[in-house]
Amino acid sequence: MLKRTHTCGALNATKAGETVILNGWVDVRRDHGGLIFIDLRDRYGITQVVFEPDAGEPLMEAARELRSEFVIGVQGTVSRRLEGKTNPKLATGEIEVRATKLEVFNRCPTPPFEISATTSAEPNEELRLSYRFLDLRRPSMQSILLLRHRLAQLMRNTMSSLDFVEVETPMLGRSTPEGARDFLVPSRVHPSHFYALPQSPQLYKQILMVAGYDRYFQIARCFRDEDLRANRQPEFTQLDLEMSFVEFEDVLATMENLVQAIAKEFTGEALQLPLPRLEYHDSMERFGNDRPDLRYGMELKDLADLAAKTDFQVFKSALESNNRVRGLCAPGAAEKYSRKDLDALTESIKLFGAKGLVWLKVEAETLTGPTAKFFTPEIQAELRARFDAKTGDLILIVADTQSVSSQSLSTLRIRLASELKLYDPKAFHYSWIIKFPLLAWDAEENRWVAEHHPFTMPLPEDLHLLDTDPGKVRAQAYDLVINGEEAAGGTIRIHDSAIQSKVFSLLGLTSEQAEEKFGFLLSALKFGAPPHGGMAFGFDRLVMLYAGLDNIRECIAFPKTAKGADLMTGAPGTVDLRQLRELHIRTTEQ
């Protein structure tokens, strides 16, 4: 076998005259009859190999047989290219390898799509996923997986240097009631009993704190059996971590070191610490969601006072039902959005239950639009002032419930910012969102549910509200938001049994039920649990952000489709009846 002495990205003019062997795939063949060029590709690069008649007819004959994606070994002499014949597009473009020997390791049928980077049209994703082994051979995919590897390495190194210990936790665990739907694994040995794949290593990492591993981390696979989205897969990866003997500020400060290292590595930016912070309540008011993209402004404004002064029935009835009247001002959008575009915007928020969208174009003298007549000159002036609106701007107003107006306006804000190019798509903005609510009221179940999980520590100054006004209690929870994406999130945990019981009772759990559901953790917490807290970074999402991707499948080697299928392997598939019998399982199909 012709074993490589160099990779296809390694040769340059300093190696001229050396005899080398390259291994790789034929990227493209250019057959000039008397002279044959081969671009040879591996994951390091592309090197041009030239077959010349001097090398003998048998070699030329063999070279003529070569086709795209043949796997070969080539021996030859590194040779400086002739004056004016260099290729500045290739890192190896100064040289070429003049072939003296050729070994074809494997031939390849015409591939279903082209691997070469010179191809402009992207094959459709279904095909790419079916032939993932070819898709991943494409240089663009290889650079993504390499970036992913670099991020994992950086995280491991940084965490280790901060004295975190990597510990693996089980994939086969126990189903717990809170959170997402579990993937279940039947037990052969225990009929009718099931393991659950971890939604996250949450409980194990708290137990590791009790065990004295005061700084733990893991690049952990997590599983959630919920419907998929462009940025959601049934299995995904987190950088999971937990720290002991810390408070809120300690976790944030420690993690900012990691964030700073990541930013430096992937954007070259020297992040100023501490990172900016925004309270949940302010974020909801100013941006309508808890993960605002702060690369641009276009903040939401409350307009209740102005709405009250109009005779506009839509506003009046909204205020009477204690709903919100809020809006935003899109700079320079009045011209760019036709009546049809505005109808499309209106349509887009009906998805969230919005009944309509009030739009006003800011002109030199007045505001115009179908509902402008409800706004007196005085109110128009106040509206302008509130948004600091300029001629040519577009004011959009939604009158609806807190939830509907927030969802509608935050979605409009994101869409308009993108369409109006209000930010540099290559820029990065990092911020913490803090002081999340501890609990949310579940109207269906008629009880409080934990926003994060039942072990989240309330803010000390809000503890007294647990008895009087639980909905107002804020948590020691924090999210890291990068460019409008939730990149990480975490909490300080409760290590005080009195507070824990109080939270359980608010959640409607008796101590017996809590014991039954979380007994092993409660037991561990009793045996000397240190104060602790931690967080988890969405690893795939970080790769997406730094690779500039808008789809999570692009940064996962073997992802699932929207219905959770693996088009390459055919998973999920059927199994033999015998396997089912061993597992004590009978399906409804049988």
Next chain:
RNA sequence: GAGGAUGUAGCUCAAUUGGUUAGAGCACCGGCCUGUCACGCCGGAGGUUGCGGGUUCGAGCCCCGUCAUCCUCGCCA
């Protein structure tokens, strides 16, 4: 569970109002070519228009069903 989009040659796409034999570029195959690097030139082959049914003199196009993929809501931290 729901809504929307897409499905035509190996790939990326086109095909007027339902009307002749469904086209193009790339890839592929054959021939020619000693400096290409998106090589070039000449020639060729390649189609169950996702699948099933219906309407019609006639369906890639209209209708019904179904499958797959994508996006979104619900769901999910």
